[in-house]
Amino acid sequence: MFRSSVTRAARAVNPANPSIASLRTLATAAAPSSTASPSPVSSSTRSHKILVVGGGSAGLNVSHQLLRTGQFTQDDIAIIDPAEWHHYQPGWTLVGGGVKTKEELRRPLPGLLDPKLKLYGQAVDSFTPEQNTVTLANGDRLGYEQLIVVPGIHVNFNSIRGLPEALADPNSLVSSIYGYEHVDKVYRTLQKLKSGKALFTQPAGVLKCAGAPQKIMWLALDHWKQAGLYDPSNPSKSAINISFATGLPAMFGVPKYSASLEALRQERGVEGLFQHDLVAVEGNTATFAKVDGSGAQVQREFDLLHVVPKMGPHAFVKNSPLADAAGFVDVDNATTQHKKFKNVWSIGDASSLPTSKTAAAVIAEAPVMVRNLLRAAEGKAPDAEYDGYTSCPLTTEYGKVLLAEFKYAGVPKETFGSLFGIDQATPRKAFWQLKKNFFPWVYYNNMVKGTWAGPKGWIR
Numbered sequence: 001m002f003r004s005s006v007t008r009a010a011r012a013v014n015p016a017n018p019s020i021a022s023l024r025t026l027a028t029a030a031a032p033s034s035t036a037s038p039s040p041v042s043s044s045t046r047s048h049k050i051l052v053v054g055g056g057s058a059g060l061n062v063s064h065q066l067l068r069t070g071q072f073t074q075d076d077i078a079i080i081d082p083a084e085w086h087h088y089q090p091g092w093t094l095v096g097g098g099v100k101t102k103e104e105l106r107r108p109l110p111g112l113l114d115p116k117l118k119l120y121g122q123a124v125d126s127f128t129p130e131q132n133t134v135t136l137a138n139g140d141r142l143g144y145e146q147l148i149v150v151p152g153i154h155v156n157f158n159s160i161r162g163l164p165e166a167l168a169d170p171n172s173l174v175s176s177i178y179g180y181e182h183v184d185k186v187y188r189t190l191q192k193l194k195s196g197k198a199l200f201t202q203p204a205g206v207l208k209c210a211g212a213p214q215k216i217m218w219l220a221l222d223h224w225k226q227a228g229l230y231d232p233s234n235p236s237k238s239a240i241n242i243s244f245a246t247g248l249p250a251m252f253g254v255p256k257y258s259a260s261l262e263a264l265r266q267e268r269g270v271e272g273l274f275q276h277d278l279v280a281v282e283g284n285t286a287t288f289a290k291v292d293g294s295g296a297q298v299q300r301e302f303d304l305l306h307v308v309p310k311m312g313p314h315a316f317v318k319n320s321p322l323a324d325a326a327g328f329v330d331v332d333n334a335t336t337q338h339k340k341f342k343n344v345w346s347i348g349d350a351s352s353l354p355t356s357k358t359a360a361a362v363i364a365e366a367p368v369m370v371r372n373l374l375r376a377a378e379g380k381a382p383d384a385e386y387d388g389y390t391s392c393p394l395t396t397e398y399g400k401v402l403l404a405e406f407k408y409a410g411v412p413k414e415t416f417g418s419l420f421g422i423d424q425a426t427p428r429k430a431f432w433q434l435k436k437n438f439f440p441w442v443y444y445n446n447m448v449k450g451t452w453a454g455p456k457g458w459i460r
């Protein structure tokens, strides 16, 4: 159970009189002490029963689920996030396709938090799990009983030489749906291109929403088809031709959906450049490293380029005692509990969970983590298990979506397949409605409040 009096960290800074802190709340600011803090810049130490690093999909969802248990009062749970805005990122593909605006998908972050939650609008500097503390960028230290590390993944625009400059140039036809700043440039570039080579890339290595690099390609193809600039039955005679360059050896990581998407690619005359990893953009030339161990480089000319940069763990996670060899928070695949520090938890993009990084994965992971954390706090063994469920609503044209849903090891786990006996590898109009209308709605109405469990429906 959570201690109802002063926490370990607060006790450490105020050993003489812990009752002072306990009379106030767990989030009480304790007096600065020369004995407690090894950090010279530390100005104060506060403690919370639960500290949540990140106010993204995972952070908001689990904080509200925990609050609803009734076990927590004002400021017992604190979220650390320097962001001013919270973005519904799954909608960015539709912004790229000209179907939604980027502004309608965001909300001010503070407004999404229940007033009982404390928000620190700061970045994290470092973790000291041996002492149950987190140090913020301003030098403040925060103590905790349970720590939830869910800051997401870093999109590294600098990973591709020449990319930041090309994106910033308003006249270039280089864009990316992977960021708020440039996502609205994507549709403008699709509209501007009247002829030539369109090139869409997907990096080698870990990325969030692994289907998105081709979702935008399929929408672009449809856009040009409707504009009379692309004829899938006669690509070589079309004004525009389309190539998809991916670090993977196939169209998708799950064989079942990969087969459907490969059939679409061939049917629609899209060139496939497999095991191609973009490393540089210079003028109208894209340079790729082959991912076949040969060390070879390949250059391609383009008139329009859609880039998905490389991604990786945030530095403050990677360079911490919480990270695995790859830099992600090293948690158990089933329980989401840290392998070494048993009061540390992680789900979502920052975690080591070996599944496709999506909001749908977070929806399935969150209730497992919440249950296990509450049990661990009572000294009980975790008993809930995450099976790796994730999902990718893959736009294949305007009005149709292929709804990939799978668990660990790429085994399909289809919600509507089992309900209605349909094959979700076939693109459908109903799935487009889910993606375009239902998911954004249920996200802000329920997901961030912790009352939506995806295929499991609404939860209390």
Ligand code: UQ1
Pocket: 090, 359, 360, 363, 391, 392, 393, 415, 439, 440, 442, 443, 447, 453, 454, 455
């Ligand atoms: C989902 O719940 C959700 O969010 C609100 C999504 O948007 C990010 C999804 O893409 C998916 C697939 C789900 C899962 C729900 C069902 C009913 C399949």
